[in-house]
Amino acid sequence: MNIILKKIKIETKPICDLIDITKDVKNALAETKLKDGIVCIHIPGSTASISTIEFEPGLVKTDVKQLMEQLIPYDRDYAHHQTWNDKNGAGHLRSFLLKTSLTIPFTNSELILGTWQQIVFIEFDEKPRSRTIYCQFIGK
Amino acid sequence: MNIILKKIKIETKPICDLIDITKDVKNALAETKLKDGIVCIHIPGSTASISTIEFEPGLVKTDVKQLMEQLIPYDRDYAHHQTWNDKNGAGHLRSFLLKTSLTIPFTNSELILGTWQQIVFIEFDEKPRSRTIYCQFIGK
């Protein structure tokens, strides 16, 4: 049994930017040489999330953006804005709702994912960011 | 320390079908003979989710269906439908929001769950499906 931490660095765009990180996580898993276990994929921060989706343009460029805007509109006057004088209250709420970590099992050195299931990072902040995603692998 | 993968096979109904898989996960845990650890319960795919709920008819047959329909209506014209000419855009968005995996600890060979807390699979696709849920146990 071993524990191996891998980092994925990405550059993001603001508000609701989905980035497919499946290949990065697969490459990290290959580097660990682990065969069976789990990986906890986590973004430290309070304005981003990790989830999975079929990464096709309809969902990624239109549907998810409309969903998040409908559930938690960005241009609303949140109480959070009075604390720091910024405008990313919706980004914090979206991250709170979708959460910053996701745990996925792997077996025979392969992530257990559906054929059309990709792992995505979602940027919810109001500005472009340089982000470091942490993948904690536990396995053997 | 050991890692043991168990599979649970279920048949589902479309749109918003909740299935109580608590007994299946408990049986799988018993088969592993592990005493202490965690289990990552994961459905590979992009139109289903895993969560927990008190599995009683009011919540399962009415309230959850109404909630999901209110947050992400099924009969809306999602951009996703133009990609594959299917009608399950809402299923993808619901799975994205609720996520496909859940990690639960166990101790003394028992899952740590509330008295009225059951583990549920939720089918969000537009057609009945045969699903395989993966339970990755890590423990000793």
Next chain:
Amino acid sequence: MNIILKKIKIETKPICDLIDITKDVKNALAETKLKDGIVCIHIPGSTASISTIEFEPGLVKTDVKQLMEQLIPYDRDYAHHQTWNDKNGAGHLRSFLLKTSLTIPFTNSELILGTWQQIVFIEFDEKPRSRTIYCQFIGK
């Protein structure tokens, strides 16, 4: 590799009470003397959740409460209320949506968290509760 279970006991207020448990989880990690691994933070029950947020008054006292009330209003007549004659149907649905567990990695004996990211317990039940949160640490 080791597995160590720690408990955090808290007293909560009803409906939508956010409690910062970051220090408790950090203290528990320190007690384990583990350096690298993951912690699965889990509340057994069906009317509460675990997530992360920037724990500042605007978000905690106003924005999250308004969000949850908008997504899942508390004073609606849910089918769940007919089962037990209680009024906490919204609490169950909120817990179902936000889930009861969160897994976070740690390295060099420190939780991997953003500068403004705190771990929060959220009470969604209709009455004050005494709650025990379980932290299952796996690491070395």
